[in-house]
Amino acid sequence: MAPITLYGSPFSLFTGRARSYLIKAKIDYREEPHASSHFYKTVLPKAGGRRGIPTIEFANGDVIRDGVAIIDHFEKLNGHKFSPSSPKQKIVSRLLDVIGAEGLLRPCMHYRFNHDVDEGDFLPFHFGTIYNENTPRGIVSDAKERMAGIREFVLPAWGVTPDTHDLIETFHLETLRVLNEHFAEYPYFLGGKPCIGDFGMMAPLYGHLGRDPKPLSLMTRHAVRLFRWVERMNRPEPDIGEFKNRQESYMEGDLIPSTLKSVLKHLAKDFIPESRAACGQINLWLDENKHLPSGTEVQRSVGSCDFEVLGTMIKAEAQPFRFYLLKRMQDEFEALESQDQKLVKSMLEDTGMTELLDMKLSRSIGRDNNLEVWV
Numbered sequence: 001m002a003p004i005t006l007y008g009s010p011f012s013l014f015t016g017r018a019r020s021y022l023i024k025a026k027i028d029y030r031e032e033p034h035a036s037s038h039f040y041k042t043v044l045p046k047a048g049g050r051r052g053i054p055t056i057e058f059a060n061g062d063v064i065r066d067g068v069a070i071i072d073h074f075e076k077l078n079g080h081k082f083s084p085s086s087p088k089q090k091i092v093s094r095l096l097d098v099i100g101a102e103g104l105l106r107p108c109m110h111y112r113f114n115h116d117v118d119e120g121d122f123l124p125f126h127f128g129t130i131y132n133e134n135t136p137r138g139i140v141s142d143a144k145e146r147m148a149g150i151r152e153f154v155l156p157a158w159g160v161t162p163d164t165h166d167l168i169e170t171f172h173l174e175t176l177r178v179l180n181e182h183f184a185e186y187p188y189f190l191g192g193k194p195c196i197g198d199f200g201m202m203a204p205l206y207g208h209l210g211r212d213p214k215p216l217s218l219m220t221r222h223a224v225r226l227f228r229w230v231e232r233m234n235r236p237e238p239d240i241g242e243f244k245n246r247q248e249s250y251m252e253g254d255l256i257p258s259t260l261k262s263v264l265k266h267l268a269k270d271f272i273p274e275s276r277a278a279c280g281q282i283n284l285w286l287d288e289n290k291h292l293p294s295g296t297e298v299q300r301s302v303g304s305c306d307f308e309v310l311g312t313m314i315k316a317e318a319q320p321f322r323f324y325l326l327k328r329m330q331d332e333f334e335a336l337e338s339q340d341q342k343l344v345k346s347m348l349e350d351t352g353m354t355e356l357l358d359m360k361l362s363r364s365i366g367r368d369n370n371l372e373v374w375v
């Protein structure tokens with residue numbers, strides 16, 4: 001079979017998740033920048049007109065836009081190889097996916113734009129490659145101008161302002177610590193092979209936090225076992241040589257080990273207050289926008305919300321996509337037998353995550369023509 005084309009970029013957060021999946025699933029692909037006339041003329045119209053990476057193109061010309069849809073596609077084809085089937089692990093896999101892909105963007109944006117922006121050509125080079133068709137002043141100076149714009153206008157949308165810098169950094173160091181402790185014991189989140197949640201967590205932990213100069217130096221200094229997980233996730237073999245247990249399977253007995261519970265407990269301190277506030281804001285917006293015809297494209301954000309994390313107030317945009325992913329966890333939970341639901345609930349209680357089961361949008365999100373749409 002001819003290789004598929006992965007439109008992406010080495011420093012892109014969401015490409016990191018899809019790429020890791022393709023590597024682990026041993027799917028032949030070639031990665032290319034999306035700044036090309038072929039992408040704009042041929043791929044973009046089939047991607048619902050929404051420019052974004054990752055997007056993949058098959059040899060027959062079919063296109064899938066969005067990392068979630070790409071992974072869904074291959075999971076279906078390969079018999080859900082990376083989807084655990086026992087109740088607690090199933091839920092934790094979905095939970096890590098949404099936290100990774102949508103809930104850890106503040107440190108990603110902070111370190112990239114408040115620490116690394118003046119670190120030589122590292123970032124301007126990468127930005128240049130995603131916009132390289134229109135660079136009247138040359139790739140590097142054009143990229144620098146774009147990056148200054150992102151710093152000024154995009155960072156606040158994620159809640160990254162001078163008032164929140166200290167919190168973001170302290171929180172991130174604790175994230176490194178708890179993840180490092182987990183990966184000192186286990187090669188992947190759920191044992192000897194990656195689950196969907198591992199791929200979700202690769203989004204922030206590779207492209208930004210495990211690759212940009214400053215956060216990479218923090219990771220190598222404070223969290224070598226986490227660094228090894230990042231490496232491992234980008235290799236086709238299991239890469240678990242330093243572990244005694246070389247079984248390539250999820251932990252037995254539907255175990256969620258205490259090291260993973262500590263990770264979830266820590267992440268809940270940021271993820272829960274933001275999700276609660278965002279859910280309220282999006283539902284308010286949906287109430288005010290009842291007239292939207294079914295099939296309307298879902299915007300990245302619909303207003304902003306305020307919440308408190310460990311004593312610091314944060315204002316960030318409320319993003320429906322978080323709830324598109326969270327619903328997958330809720331759906332899995334609702335499909336469980338009531339005995340299993342009890343086990344899952346008690347595990348979620350231990351980690352401070354129970355509230356997530358009830359955080360629902362009043363209108364659901366589907367997909368049409370490669371776009372997320374209001375149903």
Ligand SMILES: N[C@@H](CCC(=O)N[C@@H](CS)C(=O)NCC(=O)O)C(=O)O
Pocket residue numbers: 012013014015051052053054065066067068101130321
């Ligand atoms: N929900 C999408 C988000 C993809 C996304 O926002 N990607 C960013 C880069 S990491 C992007 O494409 N930005 C606009 C661009 O580069 O054209 C996914 O999971 O794939």
